[in-house]
Amino acid sequence: MEFQVSFHLNEKVFLKDPESSELGKQLIKSAIDLIYELGFEHFTFKKLATEVSTTEATIYRYFENKHRLLLYILNWYWSYMEFLVMFRLQNVADPQVKLQIIIELLTQELPESSGTMDYNKRYLNQIIISESSKVYLVKEVKEINKSEVFKAYKDLCAKIAEVVSEYNPDYLYPRSLSSTLIEMSHFQQFFSNYLPKLTDVGGLGHKDFTARFLTDLLFKAIGK
Template sequence: MDYSLSFKVNDKIYLRDPEGTELGKQMVKHSIDLIFQLGFEHFTFKKLATEMNTTEATIYRYFENKHRLLLYILNWYWSYMEYLVLFQLEPVQSSKSKLEKLVELLTRELPESAGQTDYNKNYLHQIVISESSKVYLVKEVKEINQHEVFKPYKDLCERISNLIQAYDPHYLYPHSLSSTLIETSHSQLFFSMYLPKLTDCGSENKQVFVEKYLKDLVFTLLNKPQ
């Protein structure tokens, strides 16, 4: 059965809710396409306006700057990932199998079958790998965090932390491990594609390599004597 996906994004991120208008929805869709094609550094509201046949002023009515727009896109992704964790792990029985499935979700491209969206999921996945750290590795992170704009990311980490604790209730660092799994899945995929000597990937399929590496990492940590 086909169904559409929609997630409520923190209203502190935008000036006008892009989900409230067709223009706003197209703005986010075209932003994902352009950021994938150009990279975040070369992406501008002027280029987005040209792509959409509109004006820069129109874009600025929705978002204060391109950092907030990227933060909006990442909020949507984090909410979607938490949904995937709930949806795809629900029928899985054992706590070990749940963790294995989790690692697969973190390292593979977003499934086309898990809900319909106007966004290009492959582009979105590549943006997450290459650009996601840029939303919080900023000087103003403490200030913008006060508005709970990273709550979907924290919720995803909490969900993963619960899976870790279900497998090993005595493990002392479940939240640290959960954020490490997320960030390492991104960095190792990026390194495997562009800086392979920072990994042990070799000629192996990159997603398969990162999946195997993270499974080895998590179970080596959780299975060692306390």
């Protein structure tokens, strides 16, 4: 069976919906490749334009600047992740199992292609790990936040927090714990890869290690 999921991403992230045209879709696809390859700092619209054989001017018709493009990609990821959580928790009654599934989703690679969106999931994953903080750790965060472009992140966080509270209604910090899980699912992977002394990764793969660490942390925090 073929099916496809799509989310309507906050329209304030883009000027013109990249989903609305072939070029737009190609833009996102290539952007993911390029950001992965160069890192966000070295990624420019000029390079992206060359990659998809168009001009800077055209890209500026889709996105105000490269920060917005990254925000678009992250919005897509957050929405997709929330969908995956919802999807994978179907018919699971036990909140403990639910939480285990959530940690698995946060630490393992994204499942391949659900429909037309055939972004390179390995690259996307790396971008989430290495670049996601950069969309909010900016001076303009207050301004940007007003346009609700972080809603998808907050929703994901809220969804996880809900399950935390289901597991233990008395736990005082469900949302902070959720954002900690999300952030640390990235950071611990990044650290165990590049700065392993900041972790206890040892001989394990960094995804497995991160999953174990977070599972331990989570269930101890909310009580087993």
